[in-house]
Amino acid sequence: MSIQVRDQVFSLTTNDSLYQMKVDQYGILNHTWYGPKTEMDMSYIEDYPEISFSANLWDTEKSRMYSLNDRLLEYPCGGISDFREPALLLRVPDGSSSLDLRYYSYEILEGKYSIEKLPASFDRDHKTQTLKITLKDTVYDIFVDLLYGIFEEENVITRSVTIRNMTPFEIQVKKAVSASLDLPESDYEVIHFHGRHAMERLAERTSLSHGTFSIGSRRGQSSHQHNPGIILAKNNTNETSGEAYGMLLVYSGGFEADIEKDQLDQIRATIGLRSENFRWQLKPCEHFCAPEAILSYSEKGLGVLSNQYHDFIRSHLIRSSFVHQKRPILINNWEATYFDFNGEKLLSIAKSAHELGIELFVLDDGWFGERHNDDSSLGDWFVNEKKLQMPLRQLVEKIHALGMQFGLWIEPEMVSENSKLYRDHPNWVLRSPLRDPARSRYQLVLDMANPEVVDYLEQVFTKLIEENEIDYIKWDMNRSISDFYAPSLSPKTQSEMAHRYMLGVYDLADRLTSRFENILFEGCAGGGGRFDAGMLYYFPQYWCSDDTDAHNRCFIQHGTSFFYPISATGSHVSAIPNHQTGRNTSLYTRGIVAMAGTFGYELDLSELSPKEKEEVKEQIKVYKSMQELVLEGDYYRLSDPNQQNVSAWSFVSKDKKKIIVQAVVFEHKPNMKKPHVFLQGLDENRWYRRKEDGHLFTGKALMKAGLFLPDQLGTDEACMIELEQIDSKNREAQ
Ligand code: GLA
Numbered sequence: 001m002s003i004q005v006r007d008q009v010f011s012l013t014t015n016d017s018l019y020q021m022k023v024d025q026y027g028i029l030n031h032t033w034y035g036p037k038t039e040m041d042m043s044y045i046e047d048y049p050e051i052s053f054s055a056n057l058w059d060t061e062k063s064r065m066y067s068l069n070d071r072l073l074e075y076p077c078g079g080i081s082d083f084r085e086p087a088l089l090l091r092v093p094d095g096s097s098s099l100d101l102r103y104y105s106y107e108i109l110e111g112k113y114s115i116e117k118l119p120a121s122f123d124r125d126h127k128t129q130t131l132k133i134t135l136k137d138t139v140y141d142i143f144v145d146l147l148y149g150i151f152e153e154e155n156v157i158t159r160s161v162t163i164r165n166m167t168p169f170e171i172q173v174k175k176a177v178s179a180s181l182d183l184p185e186s187d188y189e190v191i192h193f194h195g196r197h198a199m200e201r202l203a204e205r206t207s208l209s210h211g212t213f214s215i216g217s218r219r220g221q222s223s224h225q226h227n228p229g230i231i232l233a234k235n236n237t238n239e240t241s242g243e244a245y246g247m248l249l250v251y252s253g254g255f256e257a258d259i260e261k262d263q264l265d266q267i268r269a270t271i272g273l274r275s276e277n278f279r280w281q282l283k284p285c286e287h288f289c290a291p292e293a294i295l296s297y298s299e300k301g302l303g304v305l306s307n308q309y310h311d312f313i314r315s316h317l318i319r320s321s322f323v324h325q326k327r328p329i330l331i332n333n334w335e336a337t338y339f340d341f342n343g344e345k346l347l348s349i350a351k352s353a354h355e356l357g358i359e360l361f362v363l364d365d366g367w368f369g370e371r372h373n374d375d376s377s378l379g380d381w382f383v384n385e386k387k388l389q390m391p392l393r394q395l396v397e398k399i400h401a402l403g404m405q406f407g408l409w410i411e412p413e414m415v416s417e418n419s420k421l422y423r424d425h426p427n428w429v430l431r432s433p434l435r436d437p438a439r440s441r442y443q444l445v446l447d448m449a450n451p452e453v454v455d456y457l458e459q460v461f462t463k464l465i466e467e468n469e470i471d472y473i474k475w476d477m478n479r480s481i482s483d484f485y486a487p488s489l490s491p492k493t494q495s496e497m498a499h500r501y502m503l504g505v506y507d508l509a510d511r512l513t514s515r516f517e518n519i520l521f522e523g524c525a526g527g528g529g530r531f532d533a534g535m536l537y538y539f540p541q542y543w544c545s546d547d548t549d550a551h552n553r554c555f556i557q558h559g560t561s562f563f564y565p566i567s568a569t570g571s572h573v574s575a576i577p578n579h580q581t582g583r584n585t586s587l588y589t590r591g592i593v594a595m596a597g598t599f600g601y602e603l604d605l606s607e608l609s610p611k612e613k614e615e616v617k618e619q620i621k622v623y624k625s626m627q628e629l630v631l632e633g634d635y636y637r638l639s640d641p642n643q644q645n646v647s648a649w650s651f652v653s654k655d656k657k658k659i660i661v662q663a664v665v666f667e668h669k670p671n672m673k674k675p676h677v678f679l680q681g682l683d684e685n686r687w688y689r690r691k692e693d694g695h696l697f698t699g700k701a702l703m704k705a706g707l708f709l710p711d712q713l714g715t716d717e718a719c720m721i722e723l724e725q726i727d728s729k730n731r732e733a734q
């Protein structure tokens with residue numbers, strides 16, 4: 001049983017972890033443990049001396065030994081003597097923010113809970129149980145349901161929270177994090193993923209000092225700047241050993257993640273939607289659901305932690321049936337043509353792509369309205385037949401006749417001032433009636449909090465997809481939200497706007513992806529500006545970054561891989577000099593880097609030399625032969641490109657029989673030993689044969705002594721080494 005309740009101790013066990021809570025003598029729900037399985041009541045670790053200036057609960061009478069400010073708490077709320085970062089802040093009927101939550105009841109439910117209107121993980125195999133612990137305020141009928149989904153084999157605990165107002169008064173939710181995690185020690189470092197447009201999810205590891213380390217987004221999207229996931233790793237944790245905790249938010253809007261090191265050197269880590277400027281009104285009998293957070297723990301290093309997330313996201317979060325399917329190799333015309341194309345030009349790109357083995361043609365931005373540059377027509381999702389010189393349907397048919405699939409770019413949430421939609425519905429845009437909104441990429445944002453807008457978009461895109469037999473959709477979002485004012489909401493509820501916007505986006509994504517289950521959706525937000533677990537629920541893959549430079553992609557894809565599976569990471573070979581950096585890398589290197597993702601091309605293939613075309617054909621052959629391993633296998637980071645002269649990674653089949661190592665050596669170092677990497681995830685007692693020359697290695701040797709990479713002249717030189725496990729009995733015969 002993954003949930004055990006004994007003497008008010010709640011123990012949630014997975015294969016390799018124990019998550020434990022205990023109701024104490026005052027009815028406070030303590031968080032007693034998250035870590036390796038210790039097989040006991042862990043509340044003994046909460047043994048505090050008297051600590052001055054830590055206020056004591058009234059109930060403790062004259063004892064000065066018990067303070068909420070010191071204890072490890074499960075869902076701490078502000079206003080009653082815990083001076084640390086609260087998980088929950090409400091405005092209660094007396095006008096204050098004081099809330100005193102005590103244990104009320106619990107329930108064990110078969111199956112995994114879902115969260116209304118929000119993406120959340122699921123369990124199709126019905127192996128998961130849900131624990132619901134209800135807390136209640138001592139004064140008001142305010143109930144807080146803490147929800148836990150226990151995924152035993154996956155080593156994952158999911159969390160969510162519902163706040164129920166059963167008072168006869170209106171209350172406000174000012175902050176409700178999805179998960180709060182108190183840990184008794186502080187020798188942790190935090191790994192987080194920061195960046196900017198075209199340079200997202202760069203891994204940064206930093207030690208914690210006293211006070212609060214904080215990341216987040218106030219952009220109405222999870223953002224390029226900070227990804228909504230944090231890892232707490234013990235100081236000595238590396239890829240292959242040591243303890244690490246992950247907290248990943250299933251949410252695509254503004255968020256905050258705070259890690260506080262308190263006066264007792266304890267840690268409190270919280271993650272949830274952004275509380276700044278957030279106020280959610282709860283009338284009597286209404287409730288509020290916080291998004292989900294996915295927690296995972298490993299004592300075997302960051303590699304295992306990442307694979308736990310990858311497996312979980314693939315099996316229990318991405319709901320599209322494409323998740324376990326081979327994806328078509330695509331050609332996207334964006335970097336090939338930008339806005340400058342007509343139907344014939346597109347067809348010629350598609351034809352040359354088809355000859356090389358490419359299976360899906362994607363028509364990017366510029367096919368609608370009068371969209372000849374980025375200053376017009378968003379919102380006018382009507383085909384520009386004059387520009388295409390043919391109806392879209394005809395273009396699709398011609399592409400289909402080649403034996404290729406057809407994909408289309410859309411940006412549903414946006415509108416250009418120069419558009420019919422804006423002229424017809426100026427009040428459908430996020431803007432205060434008193435101020436002009438900020439433009440970004442010349443565009444404005446639609447009021448997705450308005451159900452009328454969502455209905456309209458559903459109808460427009462349904463028609464477009466149905467009339468044109470589209471096989472793939474790229475859903476883009478090319479700006480951050482700056483004007484948090486929705487004309488559809490009253491002034492009193494403007495502080496709900498950011499979250500209501502996200503609910504509208506999820507609603508539209510839900511409607512379109514449910515209706516068009518056979519269409520492959522790829523998410524995008526100026527590259528990876530909203531690459532998060534919320535979006536992956538609807539879209540099985542996401543365009544990783546607008547930076548297609550193979551060198552930079554090593555860093556971007558390295559950071560992305562800590563939480564997100566490779567099967568979700570859109571990666572393409574583009575032209576040189578690279579359009580973002582001007583760098584020249586070989587076609588081979590560009591191919592290797594793009595193979596660590598859902599593979600495709602984004603350049604004018606007709607400009608390639610015959611030799612390059614042959615190389616593309618070969619790349620496609622290679623990728624197809626390894627695709628299953630890339631999409632379903634384990635993935636290991638074999639180097640830290642920030643620290644080393646090489647970016648290396650490997651794919652290992654679940655049965656540990658097939659291994660592909662790929663690497664990019666940034667710079668040739670003359671008169672030095674060859675670069676080498678230590679493999680991970682092999683069977684140490686088995687023999688592995690290197691395919692290219694038949695050399696045999698034991699798994700242990702490859703993991704402990706490493707594998708040499710070829711010593712090549714040049715910069716950003718890539719390589720790929722295949723190994724396969726051999727039947728030990730036949731070793732002599734090899
Ligand atoms: C964004 C995307 C690109 C491309 C352009 C089109 O920047 O990330 O891939 O689709 O928009 O405008």
